[in-house]
Amino acid sequence: MKVIISGGGTGGHIYPAIAIANELKTIDPTTEILFVGAEGKMEMEKVPRAGYTIVGLPVVGIKRELTLANLGFPFKLGRSLLRARQIVREFQPDVAVGVGGYASGPLLLAASFKGIPTLIQEQNSYAGITNKALARWAKRICVAYPGMEAFFPAEKIKLTGNPVRSDIQFADQQIEAGRELFALEATRPTVLIIGGSQGARTINESIEAGLQRFVDAGVQVIWQTGASFISRAREVVAAVGSPLVKAYDFIYDMDKAYAVATIVISRAGALSVSELCLVGRPAILVPFPAASEDHQTKNAMSLVKNDAALLVTDRNAREELITTALNLLENPNQQKQLSSQIKTLAKPHAAREIAEEVRKLTK
Numbered sequence: 001m002k003v004i005i006s007g008g009g010t011g012g013h014i015y016p017a018i019a020i021a022n023e024l025k026t027i028d029p030t031t032e033i034l035f036v037g038a039e040g041k042m043e044m045e046k047v048p049r050a051g052y053t054i055v056g057l058p059v060v061g062i063k064r065e066l067t068l069a070n071l072g073f074p075f076k077l078g079r080s081l082l083r084a085r086q087i088v089r090e091f092q093p094d095v096a097v098g099v100g101g102y103a104s105g106p107l108l109l110a111a112s113f114k115g116i117p118t119l120i121q122e123q124n125s126y127a128g129i130t131n132k133a134l135a136r137w138a139k140r141i142c143v144a145y146p147g148m149e150a151f152f153p154a155e156k157i158k159l160t161g162n163p164v165r166s167d168i169q170f171a172d173q174q175i176e177a178g179r180e181l182f183a184l185e186a187t188r189p190t191v192l193i194i195g196g197s198q199g200a201r202t203i204n205e206s207i208e209a210g211l212q213r214f215v216d217a218g219v220q221v222i223w224q225t226g227a228s229f230i231s232r233a234r235e236v237v238a239a240v241g242s243p244l245v246k247a248y249d250f251i252y253d254m255d256k257a258y259a260v261a262t263i264v265i266s267r268a269g270a271l272s273v274s275e276l277c278l279v280g281r282p283a284i285l286v287p288f289p290a291a292s293e294d295h296q297t298k299n300a301m302s303l304v305k306n307d308a309a310l311l312v313t314d315r316n317a318r319e320e321l322i323t324t325a326l327n328l329l330e331n332p333n334q335q336k337q338l339s340s341q342i343k344t345l346a347k348p349h350a351a352r353e354i355a356e357e358v359r360k361l362t363k
């Protein structure tokens with residue numbers, strides 16, 4: 001069987017795509033998979049690191065607001081449609097999967113026009129522009145939240161949850177390896193700070209302002225900053241001068257990072273939320289308020305209303321984030337409650353169910 005998986009732009013689109021690919025390979029190791037991404041975007045580096053081949057389309061996204069940048073959009077779209085047609089013709093997939101983001105538009109269109117069945121995976125409770133546009137041609141739409149009939153034809157929808165890489169699912173087996181990788185002491189609590197695949201400015205600035213308080217409390221800190229803040233973070237860590245704090249622009253071994261975390265501070269991107277449910281760590285979520293339709297707050301609220309996570313708003317983070325984290329670290333009972341509640345929301349079979357749906361389309 002041959003499958004094209006297309007999309008990307010951010011980790012929240014790339015990692016579910018990799019999870020689906022891994023699952024297809026687990027079910028049938030002879031499955032041939034080709035990724036199609038957008039030139040210059042994050043997937044062009046992250047997908048090969050996960051062991052898959054990717055080709056890039058010369059595509060740019062359309063901005064939601066009216067801007068001059070949109071003038072070049074039809075031209076680039078035309079070029080990437082031609083390139084997508086060529087890729088489809090040469091690879092001859094049995095099915096094409098779109099995970100949202102720039103590249104999945106032209107690729108799924110080209111596949112549909114050739115009569116190849118397509119499947120869309122939507123990560124959020126609010127559908128992305130590309131996925132909405134592609135829905136009428138898709139045979140199947142796998143979603144993570146109820147109520148997606150508001151965006152997609154009801155008969156095509158299957159509620160599977162978001163596909164998470166299986167190593168993250170089995171993070172608990174990686175505690176020792178994680179301590180070694182991050183050079184941590186077993187006796188101290190550890191805070192894992194994750195800003196999503198690009199890092200989060202508000203979280204970074206809040207941590208910068210209060211890092212000394214973690215150090216004074218004897219807490220170990222794994223701080224993922226994103227590429228744009230890492231040099232500043234290194235200065236901050238050097239100024240604090242404690243071996244308890246480790247800063248990274250990006251963490252490739254998320255299974256090990258979750259494994260060693262006593263608590264997690266995180267943005268509320270859809271995949272981060274799905275992963276936190278699977279690893280069952282007590283979490284403080286700081287939703288990114290400018291995400292379209294404020295969907296990160298909706299993602300976070302789906303946990304908070306079930307007493308499965310704490311929420312600190314972006315606006316209050318500078319004053320409240322460190323204090324909330326220190327209070328949670330001092331309260332093992334609250335940690336246990338959050339952990340057991342968040343686990344009830346996990347969807348451990350999502351990747352398998354989506355892979356099965358992909359395979360059904362080829363029959």
Ligand SMILES: CC(=O)N[C@H]1[C@@H](OP(=O)(O)OP(=O)(O)OC[C@H]2O[C@@H](n3ccc(=O)[nH]c3=O)[C@H](O)[C@@H]2O)O[C@H](CO)[C@@H](O)[C@@H]1O
Nearest residue numbers: 010011012015123196197224250251254269270271272291
């Ligand atoms: C700013 C923005 O619009 N963000 C969107 C983006 O978030 P973003 O790309 O941050 O995505 P998510 O939080 O959903 O997922 C991040 C993914 O990257 C991985 N990861 C992250 C950091 C790291 O150092 N290493 C690593 O491997 C995580 O394990 C996870 O698999 O896509 C999500 C899913 O469509 C949306 O819900 C988010 O709103």
